[in-house]
Amino acid sequence: MRFRASVVVGDKKGKVGLGVASGLDVQIAVEKATRLAKRHLLNVIIKDGTIPCETEAKFGSAKVLFRPQSKGRGLVVGGPARVVCSLAGIKDISSKIVGRDRNKLNNAAAALKALEALSFYSNIKKETAKKEAVKKEVVKEEVKQEIVQEIEKEK
Secondary structure (H helix, E strand, C coil), rough: CCCEEEEEEEEEEEEEEEEEEEEEHHHHHHHHHHHHHHHCCCCCCEECCCCCCEEEEEEEEEEEEEEEECCCCCCEEHHHHHHHHHHHHHEEEEEECCCCCHHHHHHHHHHHHHHHHHHHHHHHHHHHHHHHHHHHHHHHHHHHHHHHHHHHHHH
């Protein structure tokens, strides 16, 4: 006979992780799961106590949808997704478990996957900002060259 433990750890400052392990004793299973959760921490992007945009993810047959909320609204989240959000440090968010799955582990994993998708959103915004900055620099260089050419023509 073996015991299986699922553990969610977080620092309430934007890091959260999920660990699943089994062992011959409950205490051993929890220790293993905690160690795994700490090893697989995920950085969550939090902007003014909420997430920057709407996100959804699917894990197994569980599907979770997260929406940002205004300040002071609170955690309008149920089940394992609430635990994941509170341990991540998100204060204002609403969610809906869309999938038909009642498995708490799959719902927690889907919640983590949805929060992980926010990092891709952040990377895309950074790349877009870099491209725009490069375009502005190119335009500035072109303007500088035109000014230099006009000065040379006047001479």
